[in-house]
Amino acid sequence: MKVADREAHVKICSFKTNKYTDDMESLSCTDCGELISLENQHSNIICPRALVACPFSLVGCSQKIQRSELQEHVRSQISHHMQLMAEKLLKIQQQQSAVDCCYTQEYPEALAASPNCSSVPGSPRLTRNQEFRVSGSNLQNNTKLLRECFQRLIQTEQKNCQLQIRLEHLESLINQNTTEKEEELKGKLCNGKFVWKISGFASLYQKMVECPSFVIYSRPFYSSVYGYKMCLRCNITLQNGEQHLGVFLHLMQGENDDSVFWPFQGSIFLTILNQGQGLHRENVSEHLESDPALGAFQKPNSFRNLRGFGFQEFVRLNSLLAGGFIKNDTLIIKADVTQHEEV
Numbered sequence: 001m002k003v004a005d006r007e008a009h010v011k012i013c014s015f016k017t018n019k020y021t022d023d024m025e026s027l028s029c030t031d032c033g034e035l036i037s038l039e040n041q042h043s044n045i046i047c048p049r050a051l052v053a054c055p056f057s058l059v060g061c062s063q064k065i066q067r068s069e070l071q072e073h074v075r076s077q078i079s080h081h082m083q084l085m086a087e088k089l090l091k092i093q094q095q096q097s098a099v100d101c102c103y104t105q106e107y108p109e110a111l112a113a114s115p116n117c118s119s120v121p122g123s124p125r126l127t128r129n130q131e132f133r134v135s136g137s138n139l140q141n142n143t144k145l146l147r148e149c150f151q152r153l154i155q156t157e158q159k160n161c162q163l164q165i166r167l168e169h170l171e172s173l174i175n176q177n178t179t180e181k182e183e184e185l186k187g188k189l190c191n192g193k194f195v196w197k198i199s200g201f202a203s204l205y206q207k208m209v210e211c212p213s214f215v216i217y218s219r220p221f222y223s224s225v226y227g228y229k230m231c232l233r234c235n236i237t238l239q240n241g242e243q244h245l246g247v248f249l250h251l252m253q254g255e256n257d258d259s260v261f262w263p264f265q266g267s268i269f270l271t272i273l274n275q276g277q278g279l280h281r282e283n284v285s286e287h288l289e290s291d292p293a294l295g296a297f298q299k300p301n302s303f304r305n306l307r308g309f310g311f312q313e314f315v316r317l318n319s320l321l322a323g324g325f326i327k328n329d330t331l332i333i334k335a336d337v338t339q340h341e342e343v
Helices: 003-012 067-076 078-106 108-113 136-189 201-210 317-322
Strands: 026-028 035-037 051-053 064-066 193-199 229-239 242-252 266-272 284-289 309-316 330-339
Touching: 051 067, 064 067, 067 078, 067 136, 078 136, 193 201, 193 229, 201 229, 229 309, 229 330, 242 266, 242 317, 242 330, 266 309, 284 309, 309 317
Parallel strands: none
Antiparallel strands: 026 035, 051 064, 193 330, 229 242, 242 309, 266 284, 266 330
């Protein structure tokens, strides 16, 4: 414009700043209000709040989104875009079929005379197996978009599967740690009164019969909150041609080993509970006193003392199986450990 018309134009210009200044060093963006230097061309500035068309507008998505939210829109609308692309592809296939049909009806003699070529002058040679192309550039663009959409869908599904696997693994670890902590807390708070429920005893018994060295251990428990850590052990021994169930007590390495006195001194009561009905149920019980001279009561040098203290022939298996001691394939053994006060 002419210099003389500049002041009149500035008053009505849609790009002027909120407060007109004589020097007019900057303008205001109509989309976000950000000041733009006159030295830069506004057409070259990418405003994050400017409304832009969806990349899938060619297949029917009519939404306009702010440029900063475009990626989120594409990610969240994959299913909708897939449906639009499928509909677009179906329309293209229908158009192709319609063109093929019209061409066949218009030039039946040409197709019958030479099926591998076209009778229209100047047209390219066609075969029955050759795909008919309608607006080749659009078809290629739509095919490319469809391929990219499928790739994004597959990548999204793979990420979801990986996240699901990681989530299940973390939940498993959390549940396992929670269960272990609960069991450990119960073992500390039992004050030496421990109940061992051996589930699936029939299968364990079969394993012990097939392999004489097979033994089973209970979960750990403590004689007191700050006392000795220990566990129970069961195995089968053969004596005079008859099977017996042995029950033993093993000391274990615990958190309080440096604050308790060694060797362990205390009383041990081991009981196999009779689960039969009636008032005349008889449990099998044995009482033991610790012996400081035995290695079973010394401070453990490994995870669990190799030597245990108990009875190899605690009860005959025949009496155990027929005497009502096993119910619902479960055997219950109770231990009552009392540590002697140190002087």
